[in-house]
Amino acid sequence: MQTIKNTLAENFGGPMSKLGSTQFSLDECPDLTGKVAIVTGGSRGIGYGIAHTLLKHNISKLYILSITKEAGDAAKEAIAKDLGQDTADRVTWVHCDLADWKQVERVAAAIRKETDRLDILVNNSGWGIMTPSLTSSGVDKHMAVNHMGHVVLTSHLLPLMKKTADRGDTVRISNQASNAHQGAPSDTQFASLDEINSDAGPNGQYGRSKLANILFTRYFNRNVTKNGHPNILMNATHPGFVSTKQSTQDIHEPYPIAGYAMSYGMDLIKKDQFQGAVPSVYAATMAEDSGQFICAPAIPEPGSEMSQSDELADKLMDLTRQVVSERSGVII
Numbered sequence: 001m002q003t004i005k006n007t008l009a010e011n012f013g014g015p016m017s018k019l020g021s022t023q024f025s026l027d028e029c030p031d032l033t034g035k036v037a038i039v040t041g042g043s044r045g046i047g048y049g050i051a052h053t054l055l056k057h058n059i060s061k062l063y064i065l066s067i068t069k070e071a072g073d074a075a076k077e078a079i080a081k082d083l084g085q086d087t088a089d090r091v092t093w094v095h096c097d098l099a100d101w102k103q104v105e106r107v108a109a110a111i112r113k114e115t116d117r118l119d120i121l122v123n124n125s126g127w128g129i130m131t132p133s134l135t136s137s138g139v140d141k142h143m144a145v146n147h148m149g150h151v152v153l154t155s156h157l158l159p160l161m162k163k164t165a166d167r168g169d170t171v172r173i174s175n176q177a178s179n180a181h182q183g184a185p186s187d188t189q190f191a192s193l194d195e196i197n198s199d200a201g202p203n204g205q206y207g208r209s210k211l212a213n214i215l216f217t218r219y220f221n222r223n224v225t226k227n228g229h230p231n232i233l234m235n236a237t238h239p240g241f242v243s244t245k246q247s248t249q250d251i252h253e254p255y256p257i258a259g260y261a262m263s264y265g266m267d268l269i270k271k272d273q274f275q276g277a278v279p280s281v282y283a284a285t286m287a288e289d290s291g292q293f294i295c296a297p298a299i300p301e302p303g304s305e306m307s308q309s310d311e312l313a314d315k316l317m318d319l320t321r322q323v324v325s326e327r328s329g330v331i332i
């Protein structure tokens with residue numbers, strides 16, 4: 001019975017969100033005075049819910065990385081209105097297209113110069129359930145943005161996070177995955193660029209990139225956290241089924257008619273952007289373990305069988321390093 005309750009709490013809003021075996025609310029976020037954070041996609045949707053919460057709990061500096069300046073400006077305005085201008089002044093919005101790995105490398109270098117610490121990195125941006133397409137470097141856009149761009153960002157910020165951790169502080173990285181990782185093609189091997197560029201349909205393509213988010217998390221735990229950096233933690237999250245631009249507007253691009261089932265049909269039972277922020281805020285501020293897949297509100301779940309494979313994670317990361325360096329010259 002509790003398994004069913006957990007599934008409801010993990011995915012849906014309203015009273016159902018309270019049924020989980022583990023509870024966590026945004027009010028329990030600890031005081032973050034003195035800390036520095038980055039949230040990708042922090043200017044709208046779930047990312048805004050995360051950014052707003054970190055600011056409300058006194059984070060000293062927050063970088064929001066995304067593409068659309070208007071969304072960044074609107075987020076700062078909304079924060080100023082809600083939490084005061086002083087709080088909004090702690091936000092720096094930076095243009096960073098996660099599909100452009102050279103730009104990601106430059107952004108990370110600039111942040112490394114600007115701040116001497118990084119306590120929280122929330123890799124939240126996402127290209128949603130959309131028609132498969134390639135980036136200008138010829139790589140599946142779902143994998144390029146959702147997985148590879150975040151790997152480049154994390155890797156180029158790691159020296160800063162190590163410096164922070166060496167002072168005795170805990171650094172937490174949270175990767176926004178999804179239960180939709182279960183929709184990855186069952187023959188996924190991450191064996192070649194041709195494989196990830198092969199058309200698996202909007203759900204398959206999105207699911208594969210979300211599987212990559214969890215595998216990267218497990219890989220990082222084995223190779224960084226458990227390999228000499230016990231206070232740099234990385235966890236993956238599933239926010240639930242959340243009402244955002246992705247689930248109300250973008251979904252009509254691949255599914256012009258059927259998309260209404262998700263955009264309107266399910267609207268009453270979706271979580272709002274703050275409920276959707278709960279597992280990321282938990283992973284970014286409270287988690288004491290690493291390498292987990294945390295579902296809303298704070299329930300560790302095993303994830304799919306593929307998401308637990310160390311062998312698949314190693315292959316994914318070999319392919320990621322190869323594709324990123326061949327297509328952009330960026331080394332991770």
Ligand SMILES: NC(=O)c1ccc[n+]([C@@H]2O[C@H](COP(=O)([O-])OP(=O)(O)OC[C@H]3O[C@@H](n4cnc5c(N)ncnc54)[C@H](OP(=O)(O)O)[C@@H]3O)[C@@H](O)[C@H]2O)c1
Pocket residue numbers: 040041042043044045046047065066067068069071096097098099124125126127128145176177178179238239240241242243244245246247
């Ligand atoms: N909504 C759900 O039900 C749901 C469920 C499971 C997982 N998720 C995941 O949650 C995360 C947030 O999504 P959301 O639902 O909050 O959607 P959203 O409101 O559409 O926000 C998506 C964010 O990602 C940013 N982004 C997209 N492409 C980017 C790129 N190439 N480079 C940098 N940033 C980029 C967008 O930037 P701009 O503001 O510049 O457009 C936006 O801030 C995603 O990873 C998504 O896959 C969502």
